[in-house]
Amino acid sequence: MSEFRRIRRARTAALAAALAGCAHSAPAARPEPTNPAAAPAAAVNAQPQPTASNALADSLLMDVRAVDSTIRVEARYAGSHNFTGAPLPGYEANRAFLRREAAVALGRVQARLGTGGLGLKVFDGYRPVRATLAMVAWAERTGQTHLLDDGYIARRSRHNQGVAVDLTLVELESGFELDLGTPFDTFSAAAHTANATGRAARYRQLLVKVMEEEGFKNYDQEWWHFTYDVPNPVPFDRVVR
Numbered sequence: 001m002s003e004f005r006r007i008r009r010a011r012t013a014a015l016a017a018a019l020a021g022c023a024h025s026a027p028a029a030r031p032e033p034t035n036p037a038a039a040p041a042a043a044v045n046a047q048p049q050p051t052a053s054n055a056l057a058d059s060l061l062m063d064v065r066a067v068d069s070t071i072r073v074e075a076r077y078a079g080s081h082n083f084t085g086a087p088l089p090g091y092e093a094n095r096a097f098l099r100r101e102a103a104v105a106l107g108r109v110q111a112r113l114g115t116g117g118l119g120l121k122v123f124d125g126y127r128p129v130r131a132t133l134a135m136v137a138w139a140e141r142t143g144q145t146h147l148l149d150d151g152y153i154a155r156r157s158r159h160n161q162g163v164a165v166d167l168t169l170v171e172l173e174s175g176f177e178l179d180l181g182t183p184f185d186t187f188s189a190a191a192h193t194a195n196a197t198g199r200a201a202r203y204r205q206l207l208v209k210v211m212e213e214e215g216f217k218n219y220d221q222e223w224w225h226f227t228y229d230v231p232n233p234v235p236f237d238r239v240v241r
């Protein structure tokens with residue numbers, strides 16, 4: 001509790017959603033990394049797999065707001081406020097789905113944060129395979145394949161399996177975003193979870209602590225990206241609607 005109180009006292013203006021935001025992702029599958037820089041990304045990569053059926057997606061994925069309607073959702077890839085500047089294929093609604101176990105765990109996180117007047121805002125959860133392919137095409141088209149190689153944009157994302165989520169902290173009542181040091185989808189070392197100071201560092205530590213205590217793991221190159229292990233995850237291409 002005291003941790004929440006300290007953080008609430010220190011809270012300042014929220015992060016304006018105005019920041020350029022956007023590109024985030026879980027790193028791509030690279031079975032044979034050729035340099036040390038590739039290694040961290042491999043930890044969160046998904047292996048290439050056949051896409052599972054929409055029927056299976058419907059039976060395994062769950063809307064996070066069905067678990068707790070106080071979780072805020074701002075699906076960045078459903079609109080133009082993302083690193084590509086346009087909605088991505090496969091996103092047709094401002095909704096966030098996860099594998100049921102992960103969605104339920106996220107509800108536990110929300111409940112715990114709520115005791116301190118805080119809550120979650122989700123930027124992305126389950127991501128259709130076609131959206132990931134569009135991200136990769138964007139990187140290639142714009143000459144930024146280093147973002148693929150450096151682990152910022154995934155060729156095969158755990159988001160496709162519904163076991164990764166991108167989120168930040170907000171004030172529960174107002175929805176005001178706290179400042180965690182960088183906008184969502186910042187593709188630089190400033191987004192590495194350990195690279196923050198002062199209030200932003202404390203917010204990151206709080207987010208990681210509560211998420212990890214409920215079973216999630218943080219990706220150390222992106223403070224907003226967390227994964228949740230489920231048995232035999234499979235990728236889907238079900239449209240978000």
Ligand SMILES: [Zn+2]
Pocket residue numbers: 024025026159164165166224225226
């Ligand atoms: Zn992510």
